[in-house]
Amino acid sequence: PPQKSWSGRFSVPVAETVKRYTASVLFDKRLAAYDIQGSLAHAQMLCEVGILTEGDFSAIQHGLAVIRQEVEQDRFPWTLDDEDVHLNIEKRLTQLVGDAGKRLHTGRSRNDQVATDIRLYLRAAIDQHQVQLRALQCALICLAEQHVDTLMPGFTHLQVAQPVSFAHHLLAYVEMLGRDRQRLTDCRQRVNQLPLGAAALAGTSYPIRRERVAELLGFEGLCRNSLDAVSDRDFAIEYCAAASLLMVHLSRLSEELILWMSPRFNFVRIGDAFCTGSSIMPQKRNPDVPELVRGKSGRIIGHLMGLLVLMKGQPLAYNKDNQEDKEPLFDTVETLSQTLIIYTEMMGDVQVNAVALRQAAQEGFSTATDLADYLVKKGTPFRDAHEIVARAVRHAESEGCDLADLPLTTLRTFSSIIGSDVHAVLTLEGSVASRDIPGGTAPTRVRSALQEARQRWDHA
Ligand code: ARG
Numbered sequence: 001p002p003q004k005s006w007s008g009r010f011s012v013p014v015a016e017t018v019k020r021y022t023a024s025v026l027f028d029k030r031l032a033a034y035d036i037q038g039s040l041a042h043a044q045m046l047c048e049v050g051i052l053t054e055g056d057f058s059a060i061q062h063g064l065a066v067i068r069q070e071v072e073q074d075r076f077p078w079t080l081d082d083e084d085v086h087l088n089i090e091k092r093l094t095q096l097v098g099d100a101g102k103r104l105h106t107g108r109s110r111n112d113q114v115a116t117d118i119r120l121y122l123r124a125a126i127d128q129h130q131v132q133l134r135a136l137q138c139a140l141i142c143l144a145e146q147h148v149d150t151l152m153p154g155f156t157h158l159q160v161a162q163p164v165s166f167a168h169h170l171l172a173y174v175e176m177l178g179r180d181r182q183r184l185t186d187c188r189q190r191v192n193q194l195p196l197g198a199a200a201l202a203g204t205s206y207p208i209r210r211e212r213v214a215e216l217l218g219f220e221g222l223c224r225n226s227l228d229a230v231s232d233r234d235f236a237i238e239y240c241a242a243a244s245l246l247m248v249h250l251s252r253l254s255e256e257l258i259l260w261m262s263p264r265f266n267f268v269r270i271g272d273a274f275c276t277g278s279s280i281m282p283q284k285r286n287p288d289v290p291e292l293v294r295g296k297s298g299r300i301i302g303h304l305m306g307l308l309v310l311m312k313g314q315p316l317a318y319n320k321d322n323q324e325d326k327e328p329l330f331d332t333v334e335t336l337s338q339t340l341i342i343y344t345e346m347m348g349d350v351q352v353n354a355v356a357l358r359q360a361a362q363e364g365f366s367t368a369t370d371l372a373d374y375l376v377k378k379g380t381p382f383r384d385a386h387e388i389v390a391r392a393v394r395h396a397e398s399e400g401c402d403l404a405d406l407p408l409t410t411l412r413t414f415s416s417i418i419g420s421d422v423h424a425v426l427t428l429e430g431s432v433a434s435r436d437i438p439g440g441t442a443p444t445r446v447r448s449a450l451q452e453a454r455q456r457w458d459h460a
């Protein structure tokens with residue numbers, strides 16, 4: 001049987017079951033490109049300080065280039081015998097270029113190597129998410145631009161509250177996604193620190209130049225403590241926390257889309273390309289995409305919990321437990337990427353039923369607060385105004401009509417202060433136009449909010 005890289009100390013080969021149980025190559029081979037990138041920088045630095053000869057370095061460069069191609073073309077001979085991505089690549093390098101390959105690991109351990117690989121992987125993922133998030137924000141802004149004057153019921157407790165612009169509602173999500181982007185930017189700074197040089201846990205006795213490796217790999221700084229560098233995965237946990245919040249935001253929007261798609265609401269229609277049918281009920285058009293996003297948010301939150309629990313009992317420094325960080329992390333990155341892409345496409349295919357939105361806004365006494373404010377402006381204390389309007393609403397409800405449908409004479413039985421100018425206040429347009437403060441739903445405010453959003457978020 002092939003020898004393990006560390007088999008020298010052992011008298012019997014590792015059990016087959018143990019080999020399978022401890023190997024991570026089936027999933028961590030996803031790190032291959034970053035492992036190669038890290039090794040090239042490490043080797044270059046070793047050569048620059050005179051630990052590797054020029055000849056060894058160019059042999060390593062050549063070998064790693066061959067390996068990169070083999071990986072990309074899916075013909076790299078991955079084997080469980082070599083445990084993980086790091087040993088697989090190192091073994092193959094040695095096959096390809098001989099002793100130079102065996103010298104690559106000088107001054108390095110798999111512990112600082114894997115931490116470096118994950119950081120490179122996560123940095124690239126975050127940069128990709130930034131582009132994806134920007135596209136999603138753009139899709140929401142585009143839809144909003146068409147619906148500044150589309151009025152809908154704003155809800156609290158899922159009961160009709162006050163009318164709002166549909167664009168204003170969409171811009172709420174643009175804000176949430178903006179904070180998600182900021183969280184990822186912030187997290188990136190802590191991801192982008194170099195662990196290499198920490199070696200197994202204590203640092204290395206070779207005169208290596210960590211700053212040079214950081215520079216070559218584009219890291220902003222060095223992990224300052226070798227024990228911390230190899231053992232903590234807080235940067236990955238932080239990323240998963242940001243991803244969880246982001247998924248929670250998308251889950252809320254999904255929940256709304258699902259409700260809005262229901263014939264009971266009939267507020268929007270999501271394009272056929274994003275819906276599916278039923279195998280038994282011919283009439284069905286199901287909002288599978290938003291439902292799955294809502295469902296997958298649970299999976300991402302689960303990964304966050306998994307990583308937190310993975311970390312909590314570990315003494316310093318590296319423990320093999322950490323190998324379990326990869327599957328949740330990879331799944332989070334991939335699920336999030338796919339979700340952002342499909343969500344952007346779907347938001348481009350949403351048709352808004354402005355008539356139904358308007359009708360719903362007119363149904364639930366959504367301008368009752370406006371009537372109270374009207375009375376206050378004419379001198380009635382707010383608490384009395386609240387009471388007066390509540391009685392008027394009860395009356396309208398028993399008549400089966402809206403406040404705006406009550407004749408002036410009827411309205412005046414609730415308060416003689418009410419004049420003929422009241423009906424302007426009771427319209428949906430009057431109501432939204434009066435919310436004319438920063439952050440409010442008045443169409444003029446929404447229009448400038450849209451412009452600002454375009455400027456603020458239109459960068460990767
Ligand atoms: N596959 C390992 C991991 O993912 C690499 C580090 C292993 N180090 C060790 N001393 N066994 O964490």
